[in-house]
Amino acid sequence: MISTTAIVAGGLVLGSGTFAYRAAGPVLQSRVRVSLPVQQLMSTAATVLLLALCVTSALADGQEWSDPARPAGVLVAGLLAWRRAPFVVIVLAAAATAAGLRLIGV
Amino acid sequence: MRARWSSLTGPLDTSDLRDILLINVAVGIVGISYGAITVGEGFAWWVPNFMSVVVLGGASQFLFTGVVGAGGSVVAAVLAGLLVNARHLPFGFALADTVRGRPLLGSYLMIDEVVAFALAQRDPARRRAAFFVCGIGLWLFWSLGSLIGAVLGQTVTDTDAFGLDAAFPAVLLALIMPALRDAATRNVALVGSVLALFAVPYAPSGVAVLCALPALLLWRHRPGAPEPEEVDVS
Numbered sequence: 536m537i538s539t540t541a542i543v544a545g546g547l548v549l550g551s552g553t554f555a556y557r558a559a560g561p562v563l564q565s566r567v568r569v570s571l572p573v574q575q576l577m578s579t580a581a582t583v584l585l586l587a588l589c590v591t592s593a594l595a596d597g598q599e600w601s602d603p604a605r606p607a608g609v610l611v612a613g614l615l616a617w618r619r620a621p622f623v624v625i626v627l628a629a630a631a632t633a634a635g636l637r638l639i640g641v
Numbered sequence: 642m643r644a645r646w647s648s649l650t651g652p653l654d655t656s657d658l659r660d661i662l663l664i665n666v667a668v669g670i671v672g673i674s675y676g677a678i679t680v681g682e683g684f685a686w687w688v689p690n691f692m693s694v695v696v697l698g699g700a701s702q703f704l705f706t707g708v709v710g711a712g713g714s715v716v717a718a719v720l721a722g723l724l725v726n727a728r729h730l731p732f733g734f735a736l737a738d739t740v741r742g743r744p745l746l747g748s749y750l751m752i753d754e755v756v757a758f759a760l761a762q763r764d765p766a767r768r769r770a771a772f773f774v775c776g777i778g779l780w781l782f783w784s785l786g787s788l789i790g791a792v793l794g795q796t797v798t799d800t801d802a803f804g805l806d807a808a809f810p811a812v813l814l815a816l817i818m819p820a821l822r823d824a825a826t827r828n829v830a831l832v833g834s835v836l837a838l839f840a841v842p843y844a845p846s847g848v849a850v851l852c853a854l855p856a857l858l859l860w861r862h863r864p865g866a867p868e869p870e871e872v873d874v875s
Contacts, residue, residue, distance in 0.1 A: 537715055542688055545715035549705065550695035552719075553726045558748035560733025561740050569734060572862040577734035578760065579829060579860050582820045584728045585757050585813055586830040587837035587853035588700075593810040595841045595849075597707070601806075608807030609814060616818040622660045626667065629811030633804030 604641055608633030650774055652767040661775045664754050665782040667808050668699075672786020673793070675703060680791045682710030689787035697752060697780065700847045701725045725847035732756045739768050750776030752783075757816035825863070832856040 560577070563569065593609040594601055612629035620628075650658065676689040684706065692702050701722035708718035732751050739759055740747025750773070759772035821827045833853030840852035 537709060539685070541715045542684070542709075543691070545705070545709075545719050546688075546692050546695045549692075549701060549719045549722045549726075550697075552723045553696055553698050553701065553729060554748060556726055556729040557733045557751040558744065559730055560735070560737040561744035561748055564734070564737035564741070565744070569737065574734065574737075575862060576857065576860060577731045578820075579826055580731035580854065580857055581735045581756060581760060582817055582826055583830045583833040583853050583856055584731065584850060585753060585817050586821070587834045587850045588728075588753060589810040589813040589817070590834040591837050591841055591849050592813075593807070594838065597845075598842055600841075604804070605801075605807045605810075608804055609810045612807070612811035613814050613818075616815045622815055623663055625815045626663060626808050626811050629807040630804035633807035634802065635804075637802060637804070 602637075602641075604633040604636035607636055607641075650770060652764070652770045653774060657771065658774070661758070661771075661778055664758065664775060664812055665778040667805070667812055668752075668754060668779050669782035669786035670805055671699060671809060672783045673790035675699065675706075676787040676790020676792075677794055678703075678790075679706045679710075679787075680794045682706055684710075686791045689791045690784055693784040693787040696722070697749065697783065698722075698726050698729070699753075699783070700850075704845070704847050721845055721848070724845075724851070728850060735760065736772065738765065739772050742769070743773075747772065747776075750780060752776065752779050754812060754816065755779055757813055761816050761819050825861075829856050829859050832859060 560569075589609070593606045608629040608631075611632045612625045615625045615628055653661075672693065675693075679689040679692075679702075680686060689702075692705065696702055696705075704725055705718045705722050708721055709715060729751055733748060736747070736751065736756065736759060740751075755772060755776040758775045759768050762768040762771045817830075821830060830853075833856035836856060837849045837851075837853040840849040843849075844852065
């Protein structure tokens with residue numbers, strides 16, 4: 536296994552880099568005025584990335600496709616969210632759908 | 642302390658706090674499986690908790706474990722993690738106003754679920770309260786969850802049997818639904834997700850998400866475009 540020093544150093548570099556990504560916006564914002572179109576573009580970019588994260592984690596584990604139960608659960612969640620169901624119902628229905636389908640062997 | 646906490650949660654009502662608790666519990670369970678998997682790959686018991694505190698980014702932490710666990714170098718694992726976390730750059734610009742009072746703490750807490758929950762709130766004061774309450778809660782649940790998972794190790798049962806793997810994407814979907822009701826945003830996001838899916842077989846875990854970004858070329862600034870409606874999470 537890799538040494539403790541390497542793990543700690545790797546964690547600190549990854550953590551610092553991640554913090555730098557997250558802090559760039561807030562730090563630059565206080566120095567230069569970010570225009571409204573750019574802010575709107577960044578909001579849209581956040582939504583695009585979060586939906587892509589949702590869809591890829593619903594359908595795949597790394598480079599492998601997932602079983603059908605998980606995307607089925609997420610699909611149910613999407614329909615409920617579109618119909619403005621309460622948040623708790625959406626999340627529990629997704630888990631229950633996936634678990635139920637696996638129970639009957641899908 | 643109590644007074645400061647209530648001044649922080651001020652604009653949030655009971656149903657908001659209940660939703661935040663639900664998100665926190667879901668993330669805590671993912672944290673437990675992260676801790677168990679990482680220790681199962683041969684890492685020391687403190688590594689998951691250490692990574693959760695210094696990185697605070699689930700996808701990149703799983704990737705780090707996966708690359709090093711498969712015999713890759715720490716340098717490769719860090720580079721892969723930084724590539725995955727590049728998606729946080731636009732998050733910071735989108736939430737710059739929200740974290741203006743505490744930019745350093747706010748930047749540290751910019752976790753996917755926190756970003757999505759905050760962006761679903763339209764009113765600036767509510768958005769700020771939602772961001773910090775959800776963020777501090779997630780920090781606690783994610784770091785404690787990964788510690789508990791590391792200590793329990795292999796005794797953690799298969800969480801997929803309870804459908805919890807479907808709960809994580811469902812949380813994200815429910816949180817971004819208000820933004821998706823805007824047809825222009827939805828179209829760009831759907832094209833992006835299709836691009837990301839095409840990249841899944843070729844890109845390392847998590848990197849496929851970044852392949853959604855070229856869809857932003859379809860985006861056009863609309864002066865006076867309506868703000869997304871408030872999420873109804875009662």
